[in-house]
Structures are given as C-alpha cells and as structure tokens.
Amino acid sequence: GAVVSQHPSWVICKSGTSVKIECRSLDFQATTMFWYRQFPKQSLMLMATSNEGSKATYEQGVEKDKFLINHASLTLSTLTVTSAHPEDSSFYICSARSRSSNEKLFFGSGTQLSVL
Amino acid sequence: QKEVEQNSGPLSVPEGAIASLNCTYSDRGSQSFFWYRQYSGKSPELIMFIYSNGDKEDGRFTAQLNKASQYVSLLIRDSQPSDSATYLCAVKGGTYKYIFGTGTRLKVLA
Numbered sequence: 001g002a003v004v005s006q007h008p009s010w011v012i013c014k015s016g017t018s019v020k021i022e023c024r025s026l027d028f029q030a031t032t033m034f035w036y037r038q039f040p041k042q043s044l045m046l047m048a049t050s051n052e053g054s055k056a057t058y059e060q061g062v063e064k065d066k067f068l069i070n071h072a073s074l075t076l077s078t079l080t081v082t083s084a085h086p087e088d089s090s091f092y093i094c095s096a097r098s099r100s101s102n103e104k105l106f107f108g109s110g111t112q113l114s115v116l
Numbered sequence: 117q118k119e120v121e122q123n124s125g126p127l128s129v130p131e132g133a134i135a136s137l138n139c140t141y142s143d144r145g146s147q148s149f150f151w152y153r154q155y156s157g158k159s160p161e162l163i164m165f166i167y168s169n170g171d172k173e174d175g176r177f178t179a180q181l182n183k184a185s186q187y188v189s190l191l192i193r194d195s196q197p198s199d200s201a202t203y204l205c206a207v208k209g210g211t212y213k214y215i216f217g218t219g220t221r222l223k224v225l226a
Contacts, residue, residue, distance in 0.1 A: 006159075032212055034214070043204065043217065043218040043219050046214075049212060091157075093159045103148050107160050107161070110158065110159040
C-alpha cells in the first residue's frame, strides 16, 4: 500500500507555543489530504480537508486561525497548531488519498501532542 | 441519527472463532466502504475495501456489503489475539468526505 509519513511522532510543548506537524505521501501524489484529531477511546474527528494549491476546508467548530493548514505540493501538507493550550493535547493524524488507488485513504502514523 | 454507526463493544471472541463486526450508514448515495484496524496509540490501517454488493474475501477477512439494507460487515475467521484492536468502518459518498464510525473494540481471548 501507499506510504504516508508523518512527523513528529510525539511532541511536548509549553502553553502558548506553536507546533508544526508534517505529512508526506512518499510514493504517490496526494491530491487531497485530511487532518483528524482523536481523543482517547474516541473516533476520528475530521478537522479539515486540504487540497493542493488551494485553501483548506475546515469543519464546523474548528478554528482556522488556530489550526493552520498548508498543502504546498502534491506530497506535503502541514498542520500548525498556533498558541497551543493544554486542551489542544490530542492525537493528530493525517491521511492522504491517492489519485491512482481508487479512493483508498492512507494514514500517517499520527502525532501525539502534549501541551503543558 | 449518526451517519455511520457501529457498536462500540467490546466484542469478545475466543481464539480461533469468527468475529463479526457490523456497520450501518445513513447516506444511500454512499459508494465506497472501508474497514480500518486501529491499535491503541496507533493510526488506522486499511484492511478491506468494498464497492459492490456482496462479499469480498482477502485471507482471513471477508467484507460484506448490502446497499439495500445500508450495512457493511467485516468477518474475521480464525481470530487471533493479535486481531484485538478497534475496527473502524468508513463510508465515502459522492463528496470528498470519508465518514468514520466510532469503532468497535474487538478482544480475542487466548
């Protein structure tokens, strides 16, 4: 299957700092990438959809100024959590859809963010 | 009504038995259906996908789709302790969005 690389795997930061998470499709072109967050024992919550070369589409209730998404190329999307607070602590997962894989969605390994 | 519904479980089955996981969805226009396995603290991993009514088999896994009844299921034959995980059902309709269920936690008892 297609490989999606996400890093860092985990990050601990102080409240008020910004954290950038990268998501790369290694062996395919990802026209669309999705960003999810997941709290313990809960399902994936879609935060935003990122299309290469255009602005991200955010889900209702997700602050676009707080969660900045950039999809600069067909293989890279980044999520920046700005001015992070303890309530932003969560597991963030990116996923990418391959043009050639008939709509299958492949996930990155996830980033565990802990804000102190 | 939730768009994609799954029983949260846990579903406990003995080793070697068949585990049956079910998922129902509300959008009749849904076209693509996926099963993902997620271990605790890890990201989801694609196990099966199905687009047409009927059964699709891959090794110990069988996905079943019934569009008329709007359900999709996953059967795991010869269940192993390593199959213990949360199984997420995902549905894609005519839009770009993938809707995930809350997942069913499976426990395979040795």
